[in-house]
Amino acid sequence: MAKGKNRNPPEVSSGSMADIAFLLLIFFLVTTTIANDKGIAMLLPPPPDESVIQEDIIIPERNLFKILANSKDGLLVENEPYFGTMDELKEEVKKFVLNFGNPTPDGVEVYNSLPPSMKSFINQYGKDPESSDDCTNGKAIVSFKANRGTSYELYIQVLDAVNGAYNEVYAERVGITPEEWLTLDRDDEIQDDMYLRARQGIPRAISIAEPD
Amino acid sequence: MSKFKKSSSANQDIPTAALPDIIFMLLFFFMVTTVMRETDIMVKQKLPRAQQLTKIERKSLVSYIYIGEPKNTGLYGEEPKIQTNDVFITEKDITLFVNQEKDKLSEVERDQITMSMKVDVGVKMGIISDVQQELRKSNARKLLYSSILRVDE
Numbered sequence: 001m002a003k004g005k006n007r008n009p010p011e012v013s014s015g016s017m018a019d020i021a022f023l024l025l026i027f028f029l030v031t032t033t034i035a036n037d038k039g040i041a042m043l044l045p046p047p048p049d050e051s052v053i054q055e056d057i058i059i060p061e062r063n064l065f066k067i068l069a070n071s072k073d074g075l076l077v078e079n080e081p082y083f084g085t086m087d088e089l090k091e092e093v094k095k096f097v098l099n100f101g102n103p104t105p106d107g108v109e110v111y112n113s114l115p116p117s118m119k120s121f122i123n124q125y126g127k128d129p130e131s132s133d134d135c136t137n138g139k140a141i142v143s144f145k146a147n148r149g150t151s152y153e154l155y156i157q158v159l160d161a162v163n164g165a166y167n168e169v170y171a172e173r174v175g176i177t178p179e180e181w182l183t184l185d186r187d188d189e190i191q192d193d194m195y196l197r198a199r200q201g202i203p204r205a206i207s208i209a210e211p212d
Numbered sequence: 213m214s215k216f217k218k219s220s221s222a223n224q225d226i227p228t229a230a231l232p233d234i235i236f237m238l239l240f241f242f243m244v245t246t247v248m249r250e251t252d253i254m255v256k257q258k259l260p261r262a263q264q265l266t267k268i269e270r271k272s273l274v275s276y277i278y279i280g281e282p283k284n285t286g287l288y289g290e291e292p293k294i295q296t297n298d299v300f301i302t303e304k305d306i307t308l309f310v311n312q313e314k315d316k317l318s319e320v321e322r323d324q325i326t327m328s329m330k331v332d333v334g335v336k337m338g339i340i341s342d343v344q345q346e347l348r349k350s351n352a353r354k355l356l357y358s359s360i361l362r363v364d365e
Contacts (some may be wrong), residue, residue: 018228021235028242036327038265039358047348071336097297098220148338150330153260155340160262167264182266211341 040159042208057134063132065096065142067158071149075158086161091146093165097140097202099131107134110201118172145209162206170198226338229320254279254288255295256332261362268356273326275313275352278304279339280332292335303339306346326354 013196024129042069046052068076075082077089100111100122111134132140142162145154164178174194186192241278255278258352268274282288293300308342314322327347331340 001339015228017232018235021232022241025235025239025242028246032242032246035222037268037271037358038361039328039356040264041266042263042355042357044344044348044353044355047351048354081310134243146337146341148336148341150337151333152335152337153333156260156262156335156359159357160264163264206274210345211337 006111019032026126029173039063040156040163044172059138059176060133062101062130063139063141065093065132066139067144069144069146069150069158071147071156073151073154075154086157090161090168091164093142093162094168096132096142097135097165097169099126099128099140100134101127101129101131103134104136104139106136106201109141110134110136111181113201114173115175118169136192137203138205141207143207143209146211148211150211151162159206163204166202166204166206174198251276251295251298253278253295254284254300255282255293256334257330259330260333260334260357260359262357262359263362264291264362265361267360268328269328270324271319272323273317274356275310275325275326276328276330277309278330279335279343280322281334292332292339294339303342303346306343307350310347310350310352323351324354325352326356327352328356328358330358 004181008195066076066078070076075089077092082089098121100107103111114122134140144162145159146158146178167178167181171178174197176194181198184191184195186195231295246261257278257280278294281290288300295301296302296305300310305341310325310327314325317325329340329343344355347355
């Protein structure tokens, strides 16, 4: 009887548990495609309302940064053929947005809220009376028009460069790197506040015209 | 002699009880990250590269539109085609597709539907522009040009 008491409690053999788990694991390994869904976000303009007669809003030439792409993937930037790289285009857009050539009171307010590094950037490259007045609503518009024959690759590259310019401006304004800017989580209150502060007075004014 | 006996009775097995747990952990990781591919993509998909990428916040709000040259050029020709779910559609059917996708969402979320455009780099802008015009009409204005992160050397 003493022998029976000393015996170990009976165990269920769990040796094959690992095998079962392995089988499932291999199944999921094979069927998995890690979601890598990232991209350039854009908001399309609302559909044209036919009941309202469209008024032509005249925007002074200096407040427009025109990028045209033709069917041979050639670029026309500010009415001149463009052969530079996309990084250079990004810098051009940045200079255009941060020009403050003839700022309105709102524009002055935005200018005063900028960090010193950006103010010196503006004083060095900006203040051109032939370029945008300031960066507030409707004063600095980047207009991009592609042709029906333009390749999607070029379209994305240009869109990427223009978005990049804006993102760099926003990131610098709140003192973070552009990479950190892209990963801001707007559900977080502090980060959302940062996001709103950066965009205050500098709307992302990218106009994408219908290709012809 | 008793010394010898003691050493031989010591347990030499490595405990493997935790092994299933480790495997299960891996299993759960893959189960969570997995996305079952329910559609067979019938068009070429070489996505463009870009740097200013944003992540999709909520996957349930996203619908996909694939545009590219058909893989089976013998059957479908070489012109870029639009694919949604499992079928090729024309520009005119985009509205129908958007409405179908919107019906899947709850009423409050319908306006937040995001269209992820998975477009092959070889496609020209004409077809994309046509699709965008249809999307505007059907009030699905949030777009995402799906692309891969470009890393500068």
